[in-house]
Amino acid sequence: MIVQLDLETDEPIYVQLKHQIIEGIAKKQLRPGDPLPSVRSMASDIGINLHTVNKAYQQLKQEGYILIHRQKGVVIQPDGVPEADEAYKDDLFKKLRPFIADAVCRQIDEDEFIKCCSNIFAEFNQEEGEL
Amino acid sequence: MIVQLDLETDEPIYVQLKHQIIEGIAKKQLRPGDPLPSVRSMASDIGINLHTVNKAYQQLKQEGYILIHRQKGVVIQPDGVPEADEAYKDDLFKKLRPFIADAVCRQIDEDEFIKCCSNIFAEFNQEEGEL
DNA sequence: TAACTGTTATATACTTAATATAACAGTTAG
DNA sequence: CTAACTGTTATATTAAGTATATAACAGTTA
Incomplete structure (x- = not known):
């Protein structure tokens, strides 16, 4: 999972991160059950703060893209993203x-x-x- | 020109105002040369601050939707909105x-x-x- | 025990959104 | 001429959102 951020744009970092993960799922580079880096390692990988990653992850979870197990880590929703209602x-x-x-x-x-x-x-x- | 704002949404007021004017132009309810209310009267009409309207107008001007004459007032771009490049x-x-x-x-x-x-x-x- | 997980809390700095007043300069109508 | 209107500019304040920095807690896992 390669993440490329643009710090010049007015698009918030956590939104850019969300979009790239969603695009990864849409392109099937990320498949159901695939693991995502922990908030800390993702943050250090792309050079941003832990809380910024956490914000993106929490919203992705809220929207049904990922699951966050307390100690197991973060994975792409194994049952697939919920269909549009x-x-x-x-x-x-x-x-x-x-x-x-x-x-x-x-x-x-x-x-x-x-x-x-x-x-x-x-x-x-x-x-x-x-x- | 009826403007309907939603103060509950996270969409800024000045953005909502821009969108409604742009939609008015797209629907041809607003035609080239048509006048728009002054910043003050628009502001009091929809119950917001003068500067919020001014911000929307300035951006619409910047994007080629309207012309602002110092004392003549505000009009929809008489030559039509510039085509997409x-x-x-x-x-x-x-x-x-x-x-x-x-x-x-x-x-x-x-x-x-x-x-x-x-x-x-x-x-x-x-x-x-x-x- | 040590290193890792997500999570929570606090604090700070910066930016944006929206408001409130006030004033200036140039029409325009009465 | 005066009064009322135009867009514009300036200053200030409040509130919210973004991003950061530390720190700690609780529960795995090696």
Whole structure:
């Protein structure tokens, strides 16, 4: 698990860490049951504070991505990430709207937007963990 | 221009205001050259501080959505919002990735995601300002 | 026993968000 | 001319979020 942080961006470190782990799961580089480094070793690996890692892990746990056993360590959710329910989809809908409104104003039509999304999907589906 | 704020969410007020104006432009309820309320009247209309409105306006100006004349007031960009360039598209790509990674993990396939996006596009294209 | 786990607590520094007043300079209407 | 309005700037305060630094606790595990 290679983590690459950008300290220049305004995106909080713990959010970047969450995203990279979620992307790792989406790309199947991280599979159900796979272990994650402890909060302390992850923190020292990427040069940040233990609590910043802990914050990311706690939220990932809350969202169903990982399990945290008190002494066994941290693992990717063995039963797989919970499927999207209606609440999740409503939330996704709400979050996507500003992006699409923005795109519409700037003359990006539906086809182009969809194409962009397809490219991202391809990124997650093509390489089945072979990277 | 009706503005509806949610003070419970963690989304900053000035961001919500920006989004609603951008959505208004996307829906063509706000057209090039249309006036926007002054920072003071907008602020008192929706019950927030003058500076919060000013922050939203300044960023909208910076992003090419509106023009601010020192004494003439605030208007939607008369020449239309600048079209998306490559930098904008790269940025959109980067921002969309976490959402799609998340969706992939939760078994939302490409078709379903695209359908969701299409629904949002429809929301902006159907009603050509007739609302 | 020593080294490791997640967890909790406290404290500090910095940044952002939002508010409150106040003032300035340039229109514009009465 | 005055009064009311414009955007803009300045200063200050409160609150919340981000990130860090130490320290300790309780339960494995080698």
